Amino acid sequence: MQGYVTNTMMRRASVRRFQARPVEPALVERLVRFGQQAPFTGQMYSFLATVDGTKRERLTDVFGTLVQRAPVFMLVLVDFNKLDKFIAYRSRANRVDDLSLLFLGIQDASYAAENLVLAAEEAGLGTCFLGAAPFVARELVEIFKLPRRVYPLVGLVLGYPEERPAARPRIPVEHCLFWDEYHELGEKEVAEAMEVMDASLIREGYYAKYNAKIPVEGTEDRVTLDEYGWSEHVSRKYGERSRDDSQLVQMLREQGINLDGGCKT
Ligand SMILES: Cc1cc2nc3c(=O)[nH]c(=O)nc-3n(C[C@H](O)[C@H](O)[C@H](O)COP(=O)(O)O)c2cc1C
Numbered sequence: 001m002q003g004y005v006t007n008t009m010m011r012r013a014s015v016r017r018f019q020a021r022p023v024e025p026a027l028v029e030r031l032v033r034f035g036q037q038a039p040f041t042g043q044m045y046s047f048l049a050t051v052d053g054t055k056r057e058r059l060t061d062v063f064g065t066l067v068q069r070a071p072v073f074m075l076v077l078v079d080f081n082k083l084d085k086f087i088a089y090r091s092r093a094n095r096v097d098d099l100s101l102l103f104l105g106i107q108d109a110s111y112a113a114e115n116l117v118l119a120a121e122e123a124g125l126g127t128c129f130l131g132a133a134p135f136v137a138r139e140l141v142e143i144f145k146l147p148r149r150v151y152p153l154v155g156l157v158l159g160y161p162e163e164r165p166a167a168r169p170r171i172p173v174e175h176c177l178f179w180d181e182y183h184e185l186g187e188k189e190v191a192e193a194m195e196v197m198d199a200s201l202i203r204e205g206y207y208a209k210y211n212a213k214i215p216v217e218g219t220e221d222r223v224t225l226d227e228y229g230w231s232e233h234v235s236r237k238y239g240e241r242s243r244d245d246s247q248l249v250q251m252l253r254e255q256g257i258n259l260d261g262g263c264k265t
Pocket of ligand 1: 012013014015016128129130131132154167168
């Protein structure tokens with residue numbers, strides 16, 4: 001099986017170098033429309049787009065220099081503000097607790113965002129998600145005037161690519177699809193999966209090219225760039241720095257999203 005959609009999926013790779021060439025607002029609108037056609041439970045999302053130089057400069061402080069190098073920045077929002085209005089249209093109030101809603105809202109927003117990304121790929125554009133958004137919500141609320149019940153899920157840069165990276169590896173599908181019951185990966189299978197990931201990304205010079213090696217804290221870094229692959233990266237990414245959720249819960253609360261059950265504010 002091979003067709004237009006699957007070819008686009010398998011060819012896509014995150015792009016981090018862009019031409020200065022602008023992207024027409026009409027094209028951005030088309031892409032969002034394709035994004036919207038994803039499955040949804042309540043359309044609890046919005047997309048915010050900007051090409052504004054001053055805004056993108058401020059966003060560079062928040063997300064890093066990739067924002068400056070891309071002509072369009074988009075923010076994918078989980079939007080309960082809009083949902084609450086849709087519910088009120090037929091004279092009801094939202095009675096679902098926010099943690100349940102958040103699971104659903106993140107799904108709605110994610111499927112739409114990925115649809116948009118695939119449409120962008122087909123249109124000859126490059127994209128890269130920026131995952132810091134939920135953790136810098138206060139700045140984003142201010143920059144984009146986000147109302148209560150709206151929360152940033154992920155950033156996305158968009159533009160005509162200056163680079164065309166080959167598709168990047170994934171762990172073998174048999175370590176990802178289990179038939180009939182869950183299969184615990186053994187040591188050998190984990191090693192196999194990590195070898196596949198490491199070999200390809202080291203060959204690409206991925207972490208060197210994007211200056212994306214995560215420093216180790218407190219000790220000498222013994223892993224050279226020729227040895228630094230995904231296995232080392234994922235281990236450092238989640239195993240070096242701790243992240244305390246209390247700030248996130250507080251920022252959600254400031255946006256009128258309460259994860260501790262009970263009624264909404
Ligand atoms: C939720 C999410 C957050 C991400 N955040 C970043 C980011 O902050 N910076 C970045 O350069 N890439 C980011 N990426 C892109 C991933 O690094 C990339 O998708 C992954 O390494 C696989 O590579 P590929 O997209 O080229 O196949 C993010 C991707 C996702 C899905």
